[in-house]
Amino acid sequence: MPIRGVLFDVDDTLFDSGSEAGSVLAYLRTQGLADQVPDSAAALGLWREVRERHYARFLAGELTFAGQQRERARELLTRLGAHADLSDQEASAWFAGYQAHRHATRAAFPDAEPALQVLAPDFRLGVVSNSSADHQRRKLESIGLLPYFGDRIVCSDPHGAAKPAASIFLTGCAVLGLRPHEVAYIGDDYETDARGACRAGLHGFWLDRARGGTATDPGVGVVHSLEGLRAALGARASDAPPE
Numbered sequence: 001m002p003i004r005g006v007l008f009d010v011d012d013t014l015f016d017s018g019s020e021a022g023s024v025l026a027y028l029r030t031q032g033l034a035d036q037v038p039d040s041a042a043a044l045g046l047w048r049e050v051r052e053r054h055y056a057r058f059l060a061g062e063l064t065f066a067g068q069q070r071e072r073a074r075e076l077l078t079r080l081g082a083h084a085d086l087s088d089q090e091a092s093a094w095f096a097g098y099q100a101h102r103h104a105t106r107a108a109f110p111d112a113e114p115a116l117q118v119l120a121p122d123f124r125l126g127v128v129s130n131s132s133a134d135h136q137r138r139k140l141e142s143i144g145l146l147p148y149f150g151d152r153i154v155c156s157d158p159h160g161a162a163k164p165a166a167s168i169f170l171t172g173c174a175v176l177g178l179r180p181h182e183v184a185y186i187g188d189d190y191e192t193d194a195r196g197a198c199r200a201g202l203h204g205f206w207l208d209r210a211r212g213g214t215a216t217d218p219g220v221g222v223v224h225s226l227e228g229l230r231a232a233l234g235a236r237a238s239d240a241p242p243e
Contacts, residue, residue, distance in 0.1 A: 002182070003123070003182060003183065003184050003203060003233050003236060004123060004124060004176075004178055004182045004183070005123055005124040005125070005126065005173070005176040005178045005182060005183040005184070006119060006123050006124075006125055006126075006183070006184045006185075006186065006229075006233070007125075007126045007127065007128045007169070007172045007173075007176070007183060007184070007185045007186075007197075007202070008125070008126070008127050008128075008149075008185075008186055008187070009127075009128070009129060009185075009186065009187030009188060009189070009193050009207075010127060010129045010131070010136050010139065010140065011129070011131070011188075012188040013109075013112075013186065013187050013188045013193075013207055013226075014108055014109065014112045014140070014143075014145060014226075015106070015107075015108060015109070015112075015139060015140075015143060016107050016108060016109045019105050019106065019107040020044065020047070020102060020105065022040060022105055023098070023101045023102045023104070023105040024040070024043045024044055024047045024098075025037070025039075025040040025043045025044075026101050027097065027098045027101040027102075028043060028080075030097070030101075031082075031097075033077075033080050033082060036080040036081060036082075037080070046076065046079060046080075047076065050072050050075045050076050050079070051072055053075075054068040054071045054072045054075070055068055057071070058157075059130055059156060059162045064157075065131070065132040065135065065157050066092065069091075069092065069095040070086075070088055070091035070092055070095065071091075072095065073086065073091040073092075073094045073095045073098075074086055074091055077094070103142055106139065106142045106143050107143060108143040108144065108145055109226065111225050111226040111227045112143075112145060112226055113144065113145060113148075114226075114227065115226035115227060115229055115230070116145065116148040118230050119229070119230060120148055123233075124152070124176040124177070124178065125148050125149055125152065126149055126152035126153065126154070126172055126175055126176050127140070127149050127152065127153040127154065127155075127172075128154045128155075128163065128168055128169060128171075128172040128185065129153070129154075129155045129156070130155070130156045130162045130163050130192075131155050131156065131157065132155055132157045133153055133154075133155040133157065133158060135155075136153060136155055137153055140153075152172075152175050152176060153175075154168060154171050154172045154175055156168060159171060163187075163192045163193065163196050164191065164192045164193075164195065164196025164197075164199065165196075166196075166199060166200035166201075169185060169196065169197050169200035169201075169202055170200055170201075172185070173202065180200060180201035180202045181201060181202070181203075183202045183203065184197075184202065184203040184204075184205055184221075184233055184236070185197035185202045185203070185204055185205065186205040186206075186207055186223070186226075186229060187205075187206070187207060188206075188207045188208075188209065189206075190206045190208075190213060190215070190220070193206065193207075194206035194215070194217075194220045194221075195217060195220060198217065198219045198220060203219075203221065203233075203236050204219065204220050204221065205220070205221040205222070205223055205229070205232060206220055206221070206222050206223075207223055207224075207225075207226065208222055208223070208224055209224060209225065211224050221236055
C-alpha cells in the first residue's frame with residue numbers, strides 16, 4: 001500500500017528553535033536583565049529549562065497554554081532576581097513582549113521548504129504537534145510554511161491528548177482523509193514522534209539531524225535531513241504496513 005500522506009512535527013523538525021537564542025538575550029536586554037546571564041548560550045539554557053518544566057505541565061493538563069506562558073515568565077524573572085509577583089495580566093504582557101522579539105528571528109530549517117515543495121504535488125500534507133493550534137499556525141505562517149498545510153493542523157490543544165497518544169496521530173490521519181497505514185509521520189523525537197506514530201499504525205520516521213542516534217525499533221525509519229524524506233517514503237512504500 002503506497003504512502004499517500006505525510007504528517008509533520010513542527011518544533012525542531014520544520015521550525016529551527018535554535019534561532020531563539022538571540023531573541024531571548026535581546027529581550028532580556030530590553031528588560032535590563034541581560035547582565036544576569038553571562039552570554040546568549042546561558043540565557044537560552046535557562047529559558048529552555050524553564051520552558052520544559054512548565055510545558056510539561058501544559059501537556060499533562062495542569063496548565064492551559066496561556067497559563068504555562070505566564071508561569072514561565074514568573075519563574076524566569078525569579079531566577080534572574082527580578083520582581084516576579086506578577087498578576088496574570090502582567091505575566092501575559094511580559095511574555096507577549098518576548099514573542100514580539102521572537103517573531104522577528106523565527107526561521108525554518110533550510111531543508112524544510114524544499115522538502116515540502118517536492119512532496120506537495122504527490123502527498124497530502126499536515127501537522128500534528130504538542131502545542132496550541134493557534135500558536136503553531138501563526139508560527140508556520142511567520143516562517144512561510146503555512147500554505148503547504150492550510151487547515152490540516154492538529155494540536156494537543158484543543159485535541160485534548162498529546163503525542164505519543166495514538167488518538168492525536170489518528171486524528172491527523174482523519175484530517176488528511178487517509179488510513180493510518182497510508183500516512184507517514186516525521187519528527188525529531190524518537191520516542192514521542194517516531195515510535196508513537198508506529199504504535200498508532202502509521203509509518204514513523206525519526207529526523208536525526210545530529211546523526212548520533214540509533215533506531216532500535218525495526219519499524220522506525222531514520223532520515224538525517226528532510227532532503228532525504230521523499231526517497232525514504234518511496235523505499236517504505238513497498239514494505240508491509242506497520243503493526
